[in-house]
Amino acid sequence: MELILIQSQEHDTLPLAELKAVLEVENIDSKIEIITEGLVVVKSLNNNDFYKNYKTLVNRLAYTHEIHELVLRTNLSKLENEFKTVNWDNYIFSDFVVRIKRFDKVEIDTPALERRLGHLVLTYNIDKDNNGKYNIDEDNIDKDNIDENNKNSVITNDFKVNLKNPNSFIRVVASKDEIFVAYEKFKLNKKHFQDIKPHKRPFFYPGSMSPKLARCMVNLSRTKKGELLLDPFCGTGGILLEGGMIGAKLIGCDINWNMKNGTLINLKHCSNFDYCEIEESDYEVYNIDVRELKLYKKVDAVVTDPPYGISTSTGGTKKGEIFHQFLESIDYNMKENAYLCIAHPHYLDFDSILDNLDFELLERHRIKMHKSLTRIISVIKKINK
Numbered sequence: 247m248e249l250i251l252i253q254s255q256e257h258d259t260l261p262l263a264e265l266k267a268v269l270e271v272e273n274i275d276s277k278i279e280i281i282t283e284g285l286v287v288v289k290s291l292n293n294n295d296f297y298k299n300y301k302t303l304v305n306r307l308a309y310t311h312e313i314h315e316l317v318l319r320t321n322l323s324k325l326e327n328e329f330k331t332v333n334w335d336n337y338i339f340s341d342f343v344v345r346i347k348r349f350d351k352v353e354i355d356t357p358a359l360e361r362r363l364g365h366l367v368l369t370y371n372i373d374k375d376n377n378g379k380y381n382i383d384e385d386n387i388d389k390d391n392i393d394e395n396n397k398n399s400v401i402t403n404d405f406k407v408n409l410k411n412p413n414s415f416i417r418v419v420a421s422k423d424e425i426f427v428a429y430e431k432f433k434l435n436k437k438h439f440q441d442i443k444p445h446k447r448p449f450f451y452p453g454s455m456s457p458k459l460a461r462c463m464v465n466l467s468r469t470k471k472g473e474l475l476l477d478p479f480c481g482t483g484g485i486l487l488e489g490g491m492i493g494a495k496l497i498g499c500d501i502n503w504n505m506k507n508g509t510l511i512n513l514k515h516c517s518n519f520d521y522c523e524i525e526e527s528d529y530e531v532y533n534i535d536v537r538e539l540k541l542y543k544k545v546d547a548v549v550t551d552p553p554y555g556i557s558t559s560t561g562g563t564k565k566g567e568i569f570h571q572f573l574e575s576i577d578y579n580m581k582e583n584a585y586l587c588i589a590h591p592h593y594l595d596f597d598s599i600l601d602n603l604d605f606e607l608l609e610r611h612r613i614k615m616h617k618s619l620t621r622i623i624s625v626i627k628k629i630n631k
């Protein structure tokens with residue numbers, strides 16, 4: 247079975263890297279096919295845990311807009327005929343909508359094709375005695391049940407079009423060479439990334455990264471549900487919130503007492519959302535200088551955004567020096583092979599800091615913030631001595 251993903255195009259490498267990291271950490275055996283920028287098919291998924299894995303991707307990914315079960319893969323000339331062969335009873339339970347998304351600037355009359363495909367669903371009928379072929383049963387039509395968009399059409403089943411709030415969402419994706427017909431069984435929780443924006447949290451302090459980037463960094467750190475995640479420069483708690491959303495146990499620390507308290511306030515606030523399962527027993531936050539941090543248990547992953555020495559406090563340390571001291575001391579708190587996903591500014595010679603330490607660089611992504619700052623996301627792994 248296959249999934250089709252519509253990914254964010256706000257960054258050129260992070261959406262795909264995040265997807266690969268989640269497939270890896272969740273042990274989802276599959277192959278990735280890149281159709282075009284922002285469009286990916288995940289193939290060779292095992293039938294038995296297909297929906298469990300589908301749900302996992304929906305629950306974790308930040309830089310993906312939509313994930314659908316792939317129903318049909320064809321081209322424009324064959325679309326209508328093949329669309330008629332789909333057993334829509336598997337996907338549509340009451341009302342539905344067909345929506346088209348175009349990639350590669352494909353020229354299609356989107357509203358007309360949406361109406362035509364919607365009409366084909368409305369007029370679809372299963373003739374079980376006819377060797378499994380699906381025919382329109384013109385003799386058995388309910389003439390009163392006429393779709394708003396197709397006043398002249400006839401309906402032979404119980405499906406109805408619902409443009410605003412459909413139970414079943416059929417996504418048709420048109421790329422340069424192919425058309426994909428897909429069904430959205432699970433929706434990504436876009437509301438969370440809106441609800442939890444830094445300025446909407448009860449404790450706000452400038453400099454907190456976007457919740458999407460924070461979630462992506464958590465994913466790049468290969469943290470699993472139930473594992474222990476540390477953010478030693480936790481600030482207002484943005485990274486910890488995202489770690490909590492994927493079910494990690496959390497430890498935060500900050501040199502600033504106010505920040506430590508703010509993180510606690512924000513974690514408590516997030517746990518009030520009905521979709522959030524973070525409980526008070528899932529997190530601990532300390533007011534401590536990371537260079538003195540000696541945890542009683544080693545963590546599975548560290549995800550962090552240390553101060554760059556511009557707008558955030560560096561605890562009296564020179565610009566950049568804090569990265570060196572942090573990397574030297576954090577090793578003690580990490581399990582062997584634990585991952586560290588860290589944000590740092592482009593002007594910092596991060597590789598030479600790593601030189602004499604027991605870390606291996608795995609991947610790196612660049613995010614242009616403004617003219618004079620590019621934020622680098624490095625994923626590194628503690629290596630066995």
Ligand SMILES: C[S@@+](CC[C@H](N)C(=O)[O-])C[C@H]1O[C@@H](n2cnc3c(N)ncnc32)[C@H](O)[C@@H]1O
Nearest residue numbers: 454479480481482484500501502535536560561
């Ligand atoms: C860029 S902010 C972190 C922002 C955070 N990701 C958020 O969502 O708000 C860096 C934080 O590191 C803290 N900090 C600076 N030096 C520290 C140190 N030596 N040990 C622990 N925390 C430190 C600052 O107080 C600040 O809150």
